[in-house]
Amino acid sequence: MKKVSFYTTVDHLNFETLQGLYAKAELRPYDRFSLRDRVAYLPQGKTTMHAEVTYYERVSLEEFIPILFPDPDNVFAVRGKTEYTDSGRQLERTNNIVQYVNPGIVSSTEQNKDPILVSFDWMNQIKLWTNDFIYQGASLKNYRGDGTVSFRMTLGDYMVFNTDYPNWYLSMIELSWKSGELNSYKGTLLELNPVDTQGTIMLSSARDVLDQLKQANVPVNQIEDLCIGYELKSPSSGSGQSIMAVPDWFYKIGDRWNSVTKELIPSQMNNGKEDPS
Structure with missing residues (x-):
């Protein structure tokens, strides 16, 4: 089956403005990864982020x-x-x-x-x-x-x-x-309004993440996409109107996104246990 591509174009591009944006940006090295459905360019080194504390309103x-x-x-x-x-x-x-x-x-x-x-x-x-x-x-x-x-x-x-x-x-x-x-x-129905940051979280490089997933028996050759994002915790009855957005790596298999942290926790716990035999 022939793949359908979707393209977009930009009119009236100001190269001086574009150059100014890149001049002020903190450029980082990226590695090229061939995933199942695409080629992705992902951070070569570790990424430092903060958890976001947000207030939410319900539409x-x-x-x-x-x-x-x-x-x-x-x-x-x-x-x-x-x-x-x-x-x-x-x-x-x-x-x-x-x-x-x-x-x-x-x-x-x-x-x-x-x-x-x-x-x-x-x-x-x-x-x-x-x-x-x-x-x-x-x-x-x-x-x-x-x-x-x-x-x-x-x-x-x-x-x-x-x-x-x-x-x-x-x-x-x-x-x-x-x-x-x-x-x-x-x-x-949620509308988020970030109000504060909390803690510092250091995320591994993309290559290390793929190695960790492989060790956790995740079929990395089936990964369709991989990216850094925020895990939005579901609001709880005791949290008032606040909600946390926590940085993490996410990978997609079978059109479903998964948290790398959640996937690795059982593996890390098993690796830390003594052999019952």
């Missing part, structure tokens, strides 16, 4: 109604105010994640706009968040505009993850399209 479910329903006046609440419907489409909140489904879309044979472009337009037009999101990936099905596009929250220069099932969408937005219409939506 109200009601704010999605005029965006996702064509006739908001015909929408009514179900199960208190955690679910809304117009007898066809359904909007639901589960903890800090919102889900929407529109099952009544009729399949079309017409060619519709690319789901990636439609999703970018949607993200840029909807002003429910002040956090930044970055394009994460897409799964395109056909020329009729069917496909799923995902975006991931960022803090500074790094992506934010939650690797605890079923909270993957705590730092994501996923849009699925059918015949050019929004078929389903999943995403976070």
Whole structure:
């Protein structure tokens, strides 16, 4: 099957401005790694970061109604105010994640706009968040505009993850399209406001991380992507309105992101135990 590439271009690039940005940047050496699905350039040495303490606010479910329903006046609440419907489409909140489904879309044979472009337009037009999101990936099905596009929250220069099932969408937005219409939506309700840093965390080099994963019996030849980011801890009832974002390495296998720290902890514990025999 032929791979589909997605390209972007920039108009009116000012090279003096670009040169000025690089002149002020702290340049670091990177190594080239051939992963399963891509070539990645990752830090050659260790990376020093801080855990981010953030306050969070929850976007109200009601704010999605005029965006996702064509006739908001015909929408009514179900199960208190955690679910809304117009007898066809359904909007639901589960903890800090919102889900929407529109099952009544009729399949079309017409060619519709690319789901990636439609999703970018949607993200840029909807002003429910002040956090930044970055394009994460897409799964395109056909020329009729069917496909799923995902975006991931960022803090500074790094992506934010939650690797605890079923909270993957705590730092994501996923849009699925059918015949050019929004078929389903999943995403976070959290809006993060960093207020402080806590502690210093030294992350290993990419090469050391791959060696450690190999020793922990992770099939490194199956790793599709690898990057540094933040692990967003799920809000707890006793944490008030604060939440921690902790630096870590993350690797992707089978379209699922995993925390390197969580993967290595059992291995490190086993290595530290005495042989019972």
